[in-house]
Amino acid sequence: MDKKYLILKLLRSSKIVKKVGKKEHHLWKKRDSAGSGQKALNLVKIVSELPNEKEAVYGALNKWIAWETEFPLIAAAKALKILRKRSQWLRVIQVAKWMLSKGQGATMATYDTLLLAFDKDKRVDEAESLWNMIVHTHTRSISKQLFSRIISLYDHHDMQDKIVEAFADMEEVGVRPDEDTVIRIARAFRKLGQEDKQKLVLKRYQCKWKYIHFKGERVRVRRDAWDKDGLTE
Structure with a gap:
């Protein structure tokens, strides 16, 4: 039997086995930016409605992160950009100082x-x-x-x-x-x-x-x- 014919026959009869990658399941994604835009808008709304006292602002910001598994840095950075675009300079200062006091956003x-x-x-x-x-x-x-x-x-x-x-x-x-x-x-x-x-x-x-x-x-x-x-x- 021709060698070429044998090789072709073997190739046709062989099964191609694909390895299926192991799927990983997480309860949450650590650095997921999904929803950060809405979180940022919520933060802007919160601080915009507060009096100018530092204690009131920092207290509200601390509540904003109370149930977070890690500091929502992306959302906070987006909030700063929104406040900057709106020329809300006092709120920019308060939010930025608060972030830095938490060791974040330096x-x-x-x-x-x-x-x-x-x-x-x-x-x-x-x-x-x-x-x-x-x-x-x-x-x-x-x-x-x-x-x-x-x-x-x-x-x-x-x-x-x-x-x-x-x-x-x-x-x-x-x-x-x-x-x-x-x-x-x-x-x-x-x-x-x-x-x-x-x-x-x-x-x-x-x-x-x-x-x-x-x-x-x-x-x-x-x-x-x-x-x-x-x-x-």
Whole structure:
């Protein structure tokens, strides 16, 4: 009998056995985000209806997590985003501080939201305390966004010395400022009467090109040819 015929016959008669994977059953999924959106909305509703006393807010938040098997971090983070979009800055501060007091949500995103809320609510001392903690705890991992946030806050409150300090920290860890932050830093040096450092910052960090609208079109031009000192108020 032909060998090829024998091989084909064996292949046809052989049974292909598929292994069935073991199914796992869980009473709950530990990090399941299902329903987190509704939980977030419930949290927003709860805190929005409370008086401004810290004890009342923290008490309600503690009740919100009383029956949870683990801290509902996803829902809490979503609630913070909703409160931020609604410009409910006091509630942002209260919820974020409560999360941090529970050892939860210590991320750059939470810090950024909290610094923004401090800025909007004119709580500069608290912003500075938080920033000092961030610098001492996360020196090498501070994002460009977070540096921009604190420099923006200092700029809004006319704190030139603090802008220069934050910029020094930026340079120390090798974080390059974005365009808006460069303008704020340069303006701070100018207000402090340090025009030489102002020019150095602009020369080192400011983009050499800028876009303008000319006759209905977006045109790229060299900044030094268009704007002598590169500063806008």
